[in-house]
Amino acid sequence: MRVLAVVGDYDHDEKLFKETLDKVTHSIEEVEVMYTDRKNVIDKLNLQPSLVILAAENRLNPEDENVKSWMTTEDAEAIDTYVKKGGSWFAWHSGLAGYEELTEYVKLLGGYFTHHPDDHAQVRYTFKESSLYKEKQPSFEISDEHYFVQLMGEVDVFLESSSKDGDSIAGWTKTVGKGKVAAYTPAHKEEGLSHPQVHKDLTSIIKWCVSS
16 A cells, blocks of 8 residues: 655654654555655645655745745645545644645644644643544653644544643544545654654554555
């Protein structure tokens, strides 16, 4: 099964995210990861991957005076069509960020990133009963960007987050047409990306996305 992945942006280390994803997918049989960039991901939907993983924000040049975004309304419509026809889409961490104006995309995802505090915090992640895990998982805590999200519509929440800055939703799944969608907000730093439970979660999400 081909998995198309876009990882890394200005604030997120591409090498670190690739290393994490490679470690996770190495243990999943029959999964082949092909990396691409944001500008080419829509064209590569023609390859009909079983899953697309997006771990990159919408802004291409956040530090410039004239900030440009990669995703267009037409791109969002193409993603929506891809999923409804049976593809799977996984928005991981910054794959939720900067897309709030793209109604088609955030409606498909079932939610979007609103903000995170400037400073990293100790974030506690707690699991809810859901279809992703048959058995309840132990909560875990890491230093992380605490993502706050706004849900849109009905989703199956499997993970919640809390820190000194408040509480939010941190992971969910949903089905759309013949396809599947997943969202997961951890993690930003190497501490979180190397955490065993994060690896387990990523493995479970990918397996759920590519299962028939």
